[in-house]
Amino acid sequence: MSTPERPSPTIPEYELPFWEGTRNGQLLLQRCTQCGLIRYPFASVCPECLIEDTKWIQSSGKGKIVSWIVYRQPFHPAFKDLVPYNVAWVDLEEGPRLTANIVQVNNEELYLGMPVEVTFQELDSEVTIPQFRPVR
Secondary structure: OOOOOOOOOOOOHHHHHHHHHHHOOOEEEEEEOOOOOOOOOOOOOOOOOOOOOEEEOOOOOOOEEEEEEEEEOOOOOOHHHHHEEEEEEEEEOOEEEEOOEEOOOOOHHHOOOOOEEEEEEEEEOOOOEEEEEEOO
């Protein structure tokens, strides 16, 4: 019996630039053209000033771990071969907090405030997800 395919995100139209960026090795963030708020999660309108006009900017891709958990049980069959794996909150230098896996490190080596940088994993021809690795 083969492992089921990893689930892919549902991508609303207003998030297309983000996913196009990840396919090109760029971590893009939304910035409101009116008030300048850099935001994540993405939205079709700014939660601060409620306008729709957005500019996509390239993130430095650098941040720090502010929290994490290690999953030791797969909650989807596609993750069976990945356990134990971590899911972390990373505060980016630009301000937003992303949820992602920390890769290229043992789970036991993770620590609060660990500096990390973005890397990308291609799931398929349409979806490439951002992950983070320790800054060495």
